[in-house]
Amino acid sequence: MPKVKIYVDMLSQPSRAVLLFCRLNKIDIEVNMIHLDHGDHYQQENLLMNPLAQVPWMDDDGFILAESHSIMRYLAATKKGVPDHWYPSNQQRRARVNSALDWELSTLRRGCTELVLSKVLGPIYGISVPDKTEKYSREILKKSLGLLEDYWLNGPGRFIAGECAPTIADLSLVCELKQLDLMDVEERSEIVDKYKRVQKWMAEVEQELGPHFEDVHKVHYVVAARAQAGREEMPESERHARQSILECLTPA
Known part of the structure; x- marks a missing residue:
């Protein structure tokens, strides 16, 4: 079976929830980074898959699904080995x-x-x-x-x-x-x-x-630390503090 393709931005809280669910349940996935600050979600090839232009979304062997709650419900119901407590059958x-x-x-x-x-x-x-x-x-x-x-x-x-x-x-x-x-x-x-x-x-x-x-949450923690450091800078350094945070948001 092909891997489930997951499209996420690590600064998106719903993206992190879906990625967590997949890792905790050892679901075989291919992670594709979508950088919202660069407008990746509006690129033509991504809009063809997901006209909602939001993260996360998934592609399970041609079945495209958006919205984090729906994705986790679907994966819990369809992937083998997911413990019942995640989405109770009762x-x-x-x-x-x-x-x-x-x-x-x-x-x-x-x-x-x-x-x-x-x-x-x-x-x-x-x-x-x-x-x-x-x-x-x-x-x-x-x-x-x-x-x-x-x-x-x-x-x-x-x-x-x-x-x-x-x-x-x-x-x-x-x-x-x-x-x-x-x-x-x-x-x-x-x-x-x-x-x-x-x-x-x-x-x-x-x-x-x-x-x-x-x-x-690694990227999230780095951005949070830089945001806090930026607030502690003197007012004249505000532009540099903001730039430091933006650099962290920029893909390598």
Whole structure:
């Protein structure tokens, strides 16, 4: 059987979730890097495969599929050897996992993505973001973290929706929250530190996933460190700090 082709950008949190799932389950894949900052997703050959022009997407022997949640559901259902806990065959447990994934898209993801855009990526790329976007995204994020703390992690198990082992929902949500590493350390702490159950869950998921988690986040960690270093520079060095981050985003 041919390898499953996975198209990802390592700075994309949904891309990292799919890649993590494949590595954890030893799915035979061919990784293709799509650099969003270079517009690779708009190249003609990529648009022919994926007109949605978003990462990740996959090609399984000619079957093209986009959207990270759908990709992980498909791989869990079709690839041999994937343990049941990732996407439970019990329909009620599976429904809860699906519910968490659907909830993430309009809440946690929106809050994280728009806040990081406002505070970090917008200034780096010279994108003007209205002040109300930052305020609104911060409110969404805090409300989402509260629901994650009091609802999604308030079950009999340690993981999302009360599961006793991680599911694809845990992969997706933890990769989403890791995006906040790009923010100023103190500002991130002000947002996240009060949610003790969320912090404990994140630490347990990272520990459960082992070295694969660290490996998939290598580029992310470098960019986060450079972003933090850039904020600590004197104002006259701001242009050089931004350039340092952009160099990390540029493929070798």
